[in-house]
Amino acid sequence: xxxxxxxxxxxxxxxxxxxxxxxxxxxxxxxxxxxxxxxxxxxxxxxxxxxxxxxxxxxxxxxxxxxxxxxxxxxxxxxxxxxxxxxxxxxxxxxxxxxxxxxxxxxxxxxxxxxxxxxxxxxxxxxxxxxxxxxxxxxxxxxxxxxxxxxxxxxxxxxxxxxxxxxxxxxxxxxxxxxxxxxxxxxxxxxxxxxxxxxxxxxxxxxxxxxxxxxxxxxxxxxxxxxxxxxxxxxxxxxxxxxxxxxxxxxxxxxxxxx
Amino acid sequence: xxxxxxxxxxxxxxxxxxxxxxxxxxxxxxxxxxxxxxxxxxxxxxxxxxxxxxxxxxxxxxxxxxxxxxxxxxxxxxxxxxxxxxxxxxxxxxxxxxxxxxxxxxxxxxxxxxxxxxxxxxxxxxxxxxxxxxxxxxxxxxxxxxxxxxxxxxxxxxxxxxxxxxxxxxxxxxxxxxxxxxxxxxxxxxxxxxxxxxxxxxxxxxxxxxxxxxxxxxxxxxxxxxxxxxxxxxxxxxxxxxxxxxxxxxxxxxxxxxxxxxxxxxxxxxxxxxxxxxxxxxxxxxxxxxxxxxxxxxxxxxxxxx
Numbered sequence: 001x002x003x004x005x006x007x008x009x010x011x012x013x014x015x016x017x018x019x020x021x022x023x024x025x026x027x028x029x030x031x032x033x034x035x036x037x038x039x040x041x042x043x044x045x046x047x048x049x050x051x052x053x054x055x056x057x058x059x060x061x062x063x064x065x066x067x068x069x070x071x072x073x074x075x076x077x078x079x080x081x082x083x084x085x086x087x088x089x090x091x092x093x094x095x096x097x098x099x100x101x102x103x104x105x106x107x108x109x110x111x112x113x114x115x116x117x118x119x120x121x122x123x124x125x126x127x128x129x130x131x132x133x134x135x136x137x138x139x140x141x142x143x144x145x146x147x148x149x150x151x152x153x154x155x156x157x158x159x160x161x162x163x164x165x166x167x168x169x170x171x172x173x174x175x176x177x178x179x180x181x182x183x184x185x186x187x188x189x190x191x192x193x194x195x196x197x198x199x200x201x202x203x204x205x206x207x208x209x210x211x212x213x214x215x216x217x218x219x220x221x222x223x224x225x226x227x228x229x230x231x232x233x234x235x236x237x238x239x240x241x242x243x244x245x246x247x248x249x250x251x252x253x254x255x256x257x258x259x
Numbered sequence: 260x261x262x263x264x265x266x267x268x269x270x271x272x273x274x275x276x277x278x279x280x281x282x283x284x285x286x287x288x289x290x291x292x293x294x295x296x297x298x299x300x301x302x303x304x305x306x307x308x309x310x311x312x313x314x315x316x317x318x319x320x321x322x323x324x325x326x327x328x329x330x331x332x333x334x335x336x337x338x339x340x341x342x343x344x345x346x347x348x349x350x351x352x353x354x355x356x357x358x359x360x361x362x363x364x365x366x367x368x369x370x371x372x373x374x375x376x377x378x379x380x381x382x383x384x385x386x387x388x389x390x391x392x393x394x395x396x397x398x399x400x401x402x403x404x405x406x407x408x409x410x411x412x413x414x415x416x417x418x419x420x421x422x423x424x425x426x427x428x429x430x431x432x433x434x435x436x437x438x439x440x441x442x443x444x445x446x447x448x449x450x451x452x453x454x455x456x457x458x459x460x461x462x463x464x465x466x467x468x469x470x471x472x473x474x475x476x477x478x479x480x481x482x483x484x485x486x487x488x489x490x491x492x493x494x495x496x497x498x499x500x501x502x503x504x505x506x507x508x509x510x511x512x513x514x515x516x517x518x519x520x521x522x523x524x525x526x527x528x529x530x531x532x533x534x535x536x537x538x539x540x541x542x543x544x545x546x547x548x549x550x551x552x553x554x555x556x557x558x559x560x561x562x563x564x565x
Binding site: 099110113153 | 283303304306308311313314315317318319320321322323324325326327329344345348349352353354
């Protein structure tokens, strides 16, 4: 099976190994979506016109290594910043801090906060008649949080068609507490929903075409993802959730990501 | 007739909202009727978002990010205690500004029981260095103080009492961050917080009739704390009693102690809430249970100054 963005995955592993902190499988699960958004969807004006940007909220903050490497790719974060990840005095830690990192919209980490904040931004933009889009990436485990469903209900009631949510459906949460029929659940909350392969640009493209903007509803793209996607022994292996590879494992990871 | 603080809140946001297009009001199923004029005068900036307080607090952070001055309004335990993590992360950690306007602090909803009581809000909000804590005891105080700080990029917490103190204070004396010396005296410094000024003045009058004069300091702004006013009084009187409608654990008394701990030979006493108030009844009846009533205050003062 082909793996996109091996270079970004390699950077994720490098910074996490260097600092001995981070969630590699979660970052691997979402990195393709984040890269896709910054490459194809998110408008990023110059800093002096920054309020014209599209907004991206990484609600599942523990996947932030993926966001950092993408922000670095698009020159929002410097190499120096990226390489300082997790160090004392660094802007970058195991969860993102919006007061430190230009380009990060919310200091997420505690789950269930990013989406309702994105709802507030989307509402504010509509009141001000701004056409900017608001993208938000949440996890399926995050859907255990009640505040996600509060936000889902609010967004549809407020007709926030400028809000597009991505759900990282890697089914790791399923192992803890079943949360099934996510598509139906989101539709029941008034969202337009569709399912994509979150590791495939083609599938995400198709989904955007199929799941067009409505006049009155927020949209969600439920992404069938694989936690740890890209490295065989990390994929869908719960042991790796917050594990740091040793030297031997690092060699294998590097080999798999350079094939 | 005494104007209710909640009505003043509605009037203030309406007056300001007409001029400031960035003032936006979110409520959680409360005060709909009195906010109708705001909704009419400021179309698209009034949202009754039902009963999902946590997400509403997050939403306010989002609105702040795009340039609004959000005003959140609901009952104190649901706004502060239920949503504490949202407040901590969205506005404390992210350093965003918001106006949180509660009603039903302490046991203003006295007959509704513990679920609707809230006395830990001062201790909780006091954890944030970027927070202003305002406990106005009259409509005029709210009017002046809200207008003066709603735009500040801080967590502005306004706690509206249902039991105004009914003491006339000149508008020129009401200034953000400043306490007020209401009565001069030399037998005791009595600090009254918010609505408790009512009992403090009644106690003053009682002891004044016996030629004993207590100094009454009034605080509507608890954070930032006007320490100088307190220190000069305590240095002189060497006896301090604080009466507040907050939990004794981390209440305003703790701040007063810290502010005066270097002054030697001071006698300290406080009246606040010891633990859960699991009774129903009127506000006054619950006051007599907790010791926040006039009789208890007089007894406490008598013990100190006899």
